[in-house]
Amino acid sequence: MNGVGGKWTSWKMLKIAILFLFLLSPALTLRLKPNDYTGGRSRDEYDRMLRNRSAAAIILGEIRTSMSDIMFNKTELYLHSGVAYRLNLDYDALSSKGEVRDMGQTPANPNAPQGHQEVATDKTHEHEHENEPELPPGEENIFHCEGADTVIHTQAKDFRGFIGDLQREVKPWLDPSKPHLHTDGTELLPWYRLMTLSDPHYIRGYMIGAWWLKRQRTKNQLEAAVNFLKEGIRNNPDAFQLYLMRGEIMHALERNQEAKRSYKNAAELAAKQRPAGGKTSARWTEYNEEDALASMRLAVFSEREFGSKKEAMALARRYLAVLEQDAILENLIKRLEKE
Amino acid sequence: MSASCGCMKMERWRSLFIVGHGVFLEMLRRKDLYVMLILAGLFVLGIFGMSIVGIENPATANLLLNLGMSLACFLAHILTLLTAARQIPSEMEARTLYPILARPLERGDYYLGKWVAVTFSGCAVLYLLLLLGWLPAPRLQFYDTRLFLQIVVLLTISIAMLTALTLLFSLLIPRSVNVVFLSLLLIFGGGIMEFFQSPTLHSFGDGARKAGRTFVSQTLRWFTAYIPDFSKLNLITRYTDGIGPLGGMEFLALICYGALFTVIALLLGINLFQRRSL
Numbered sequence: 371m372n373g374v375g376g377k378w379t380s381w382k383m384l385k386i387a388i389l390f391l392f393l394l395s396p397a398l399t400l401r402l403k404p405n406d407y408t409g410g411r412s413r414d415e416y417d418r419m420l421r422n423r424s425a426a427a428i429i430l431g432e433i434r435t436s437m438s439d440i441m442f443n444k445t446e447l448y449l450h451s452g453v454a455y456r457l458n459l460d461y462d463a464l465s466s467k468g469e470v471r472d473m474g475q476t477p478a479n480p481n482a483p484q485g486h487q488e489v490a491t492d493k494t495h496e497h498e499h500e501n502e503p504e505l506p507p508g509e510e511n512i513f514h515c516e517g518a519d520t521v522i523h524t525q526a527k528d529f530r531g532f533i534g535d536l537q538r539e540v541k542p543w544l545d546p547s548k549p550h551l552h553t554d555g556t557e558l559l560p561w562y563r564l565m566t567l568s569d570p571h572y573i574r575g576y577m578i579g580a581w582w583l584k585r586q587r588t589k590n591q592l593e594a595a596v597n598f599l600k601e602g603i604r605n606n607p608d609a610f611q612l613y614l615m616r617g618e619i620m621h622a623l624e625r626n627q628e629a630k631r632s633y634k635n636a637a638e639l640a641a642k643q644r645p646a647g648g649k650t651s652a653r654w655t656e657y658n659e660e661d662a663l664a665s666m667r668l669a670v671f672s673e674r675e676f677g678s679k680k681e682a683m684a685l686a687r688r689y690l691a692v693l694e695q696d697a698i699l700e701n702l703i704k705r706l707e708k709e
Numbered sequence: 710m711s712a713s714c715g716c717m718k719m720e721r722w723r724s725l726f727i728v729g730h731g732v733f734l735e736m737l738r739r740k741d742l743y744v745m746l747i748l749a750g751l752f753v754l755g756i757f758g759m760s761i762v763g764i765e766n767p768a769t770a771n772l773l774l775n776l777g778m779s780l781a782c783f784l785a786h787i788l789t790l791l792t793a794a795r796q797i798p799s800e801m802e803a804r805t806l807y808p809i810l811a812r813p814l815e816r817g818d819y820y821l822g823k824w825v826a827v828t829f830s831g832c833a834v835l836y837l838l839l840l841l842g843w844l845p846a847p848r849l850q851f852y853d854t855r856l857f858l859q860i861v862v863l864l865t866i867s868i869a870m871l872t873a874l875t876l877l878f879s880l881l882i883p884r885s886v887n888v889v890f891l892s893l894l895l896i897f898g899g900g901i902m903e904f905f906q907s908p909t910l911h912s913f914g915d916g917a918r919k920a921g922r923t924f925v926s927q928t929l930r931w932f933t934a935y936i937p938d939f940s941k942l943n944l945i946t947r948y949t950d951g952i953g954p955l956g957g958m959e960f961l962a963l964i965c966y967g968a969l970f971t972v973i974a975l976l977l978g979i980n981l982f983q984r985r986s987l
Contacts, residue, residue, distance in 0.1 A: 385976060392973050396934030399966055400906060402941055404959060410950030411771055411850070420768035426759055427772070437900065567904055 408571055408606070412439060416655070438569035445561045445578075449552055452542030454521040520546050555582040566602065573609045576602030580615050584622065595619050610639035611658075614665045617672070630672040636661075637669035637685075641692045648693070667698055679706055724814040728822035729829070736792050736830050745784045745834065749841045752780055756845045767849035774852075775949040777842030782864055782943060785838050786895055789831030789868050793875035794887050796823050797982070817979045824872055824975060831868040836861070855954040860944050862960075866967035867942040871895070873974035874937060880981050899940025905933045937970045 411417045418439065421427055447454060522543050528534035537543075562579030566572055576599060583595035599616040606612060617632035640662035645651070648659050666689040674682035683706045690699045736742055756773060764770045797820075800806040809819060839861070871891070878887045941963060944955070955963070 388969075388972055388976065392935075392969055395966070395969055396931045398962060399934050399941075400930065402959070402962055402966060404941060404944055404955055404963060405947055407947065407950075407952050410947070410952055411768065412775070412946060412950050417768040417771070420766045421772050424765050424769040424772075425762065426764070426769050429755075430772075430776070568900060 406571075408608075413569065413572060418442070438565045438572045438575060441561050441565040441568065442575070445558045445565075448557045448561065449555070451553055453544050454542075455519065455546075520544065555585055558582055563598075566598075566605075570601075570605035573602065573606050573612065576606070576609075577611055577615055580619065584615075584619055589623070592619055592623050596623070608639060608643070610636045610643065610665055611661050613639065614661055614668070617668060621672075626672070626676045630669075630676050633665060633669040633672050634685075636665035637689060640665045641689065644692065663693070663696070666693065667696075670699065670702060674702070674706070679709060682706060720813050721818065724809065724812040725818060725822040727812075728809065728814075728819055729826035732792070732796065732823065732826035733830060735796075736788075739792075741788055741791055742834065745788050745838065748784060749781065749838050752777060753841055753845050756847075760845075760847065764847055764849075770847040770849040771949050774843070774846035774848060775946060777846045778839060778860075778945045778949070779842075781835065781838035781842035782945060785831060785835035785864075785868065786871055786939070787892070788834050789827060789871055790875055790888060790891055790895070792830065793823075793827045793872045794879050794884050794891075796827065796876065797879050798884050816983045820876065820979050820982045821975070824869075824876055824978075827872045827876070828869045831872060832865050835864055835868055839864075851951055852948060853952075853954055856944065856948050856952070859954055859960055860948055863942040863944060863963055863967070866964060866971070867939055870937060870942075870967045870971045870974070871939070873971045873978065877974045877978040877981070880978060880985065894937070895939050898936065899938050899943075902933050902936060902938045902940075906930050942967055 421439075422443065520543060522528075522537055522541060523534065524545060524547075525534065525538070530537075559579065559582055562575050562582065565575040566579065569575070580595040580599050580602075583591045583598060596616065596619055599612055599619065602609070602612045603616070613632045613636035617629045617636060620626070620629035620632055643654075644659075644662050645654050648654075648662070650656050650659055670682050670686045670689065673685055683703065686699050686703050686706065690696055690703065693699065756777065759773065764773070797806070800809075806819075810816065814822075843857075875887065875891055878891065882890070954960075
């Protein structure tokens with residue numbers, strides 16, 4: 371009898387212990403984040419570009435590795451008012467230089483003014499689409515991309531006859547030979563918000579989202595961009611591009627001391643991460659290199675303008691040693707020496 | 710006395726075996742398994758088709774591997790959910806439960822037998838589909854084998870957890886509601902939980918407002934941790950991202966996480982089933 375009673379009591383005790391463990395479990399389980407890691411092929415811009423341009427991606431439609439990948443593709447549809455273009459926009463160029471161009475179609479014009487070089491010499495620090503006229507929010511910008519092909523073919527190229535005609539009628543479609551439309555980016559903002567909520571390590575999402583917010587040009591939107599970037603930096607403390615973008619927005623808000631600090635943070639991180647000689651690779655793209663250059667130059671320029679010239683000189687020398695050669699910094703050092 | 714006791718034990722095991730056997734037969738009879746196998750077969754055919762056309766680069770191969778494994782994981786979970794959701798309600802509706810319980814079989818044992826059988830069949834389907842999703846997909850980049858083994862273990866626990874939860878909810882809510890609710894938890898649970906648990910939610914505002922909001926959000930954060938998060942047990946994207954395996958402690962903690970939810974759901978379910986009037 372005692373044995374049965376003892377067994378029952380120990381079973382009851384075990385149940386209570388399990389319940390107690392369960393009640394306390396959030397202390398441990400909230401720290402369990404096995405999928406919270408930095409890097410990874412699904413987030414890599416170069417891998418993403420290869421995937422999105424593959425035949426498999428066209429067959430799969432919107433299916434991708436992660437929600438942020440799916441939403442990233444959505445932004446392109448939204449930007450083109452629902453018309454699906456085969457080529458993806460070069461989002462690196464968009465977030466880095468405010469330049470809209472199609473990937474794999476037209477090589478970057480080496481003579482075209484570089485966004486950040488302009489910034490370094492121009493005190494307005496504005497990055498805008500080079501060829502797009504500025505329109506108020508809500509209105510569509512018209513922008514022609516030469517040779518951009520639509521996912522749904524033109525009648526001449528489509529072997530499906532009536533089915534193809536029907537698809538062109540019922541789906542958003544534009545003749546690729548005609549100028550295509552870019553919306554003003556307002557519709558894209560929720561996607562960037564969701565994208566970064568779904569993957570807080572998606573740096574490009576923070577960059578481009580902040581860029582679109584900045585483009586709205588109102589104080590509230592600029593403040594929203596600062597908050598957005600603050601969150602991005604908290605989640606990705608090593609992403610120097612986010613500090614650079616924050617510096618630009620702070621400058622637009624005329625919070626120059628904060629802008630100066632952001633540029634300096636960006637430059638310090640970029641100097642650490644830059645491979646020797648700035649050699650570009652799949653992991654360190656030309657945009658990374660441009661952003662690194664811009665970070666260092668802007669850190670020096672803003673120090674000279676809003677800090678001390680002595681410190682600006684020290685920074686310029688240090689960054690020049692990292693970059694090995696840079697005409698802009700060399701000129702600045704000469705000017706500072708004269709002063 | 711001891712002979713009769715042994716006989717009773719034998720009879721109990723026999724009854725448990727009958728419960729399990731019934732689950733297998735039912736799964737084969739309902740044809741859900743074949744639908745899943747056809748879908749997996751279509752994926753395999755697609756992969757072979759892509760291999761003939763040519764997979765352009767390792768990034769595309771990686772996407773296909775991720776999709777194959779994710780599809781296997783999703784289909785196995787859905788099949789387990791559908792199978793578990795109809796076990797007890799169907800037996801009660803068809804009144805086949807009574808002859809089983811007339812045997813020397815306690816209600817708790819019956820419930821446990823159902824859980825073991827559904828978990829076992831769910832895992833068998835998971836391994837089969839995982840093999841179909843993993844084998845034909847080209848692997849052109851480095852993938853960690855230790856992480857793959859961790860995935861198999863954690864997904865097994867995930868299936869066990871899902872079965873326990875589905876059986877528990879099948880006693881509380883109608884079958885279709887149960888299926889929809891747990892499907893939503895399975896698919897979107899991770900994202901929703903991450904949103905509520907992310908520091909973003911309580912990072913805005915300042916001063917007292919922020920402090921008050923932080924207290925509310927911390928409480929909310931604590932309570933959302935009582936909702937099972939299946940995405941914690943799914944490391945497929947980590948695997949295809951080329952990240953290394955989990956550390957020993959983290960892996961063990963994840964096993965405990967799944968096991969704790971499973972045990973709690975089982976205990977509640979058994980308790981509820983024993984008290985329920987049939």
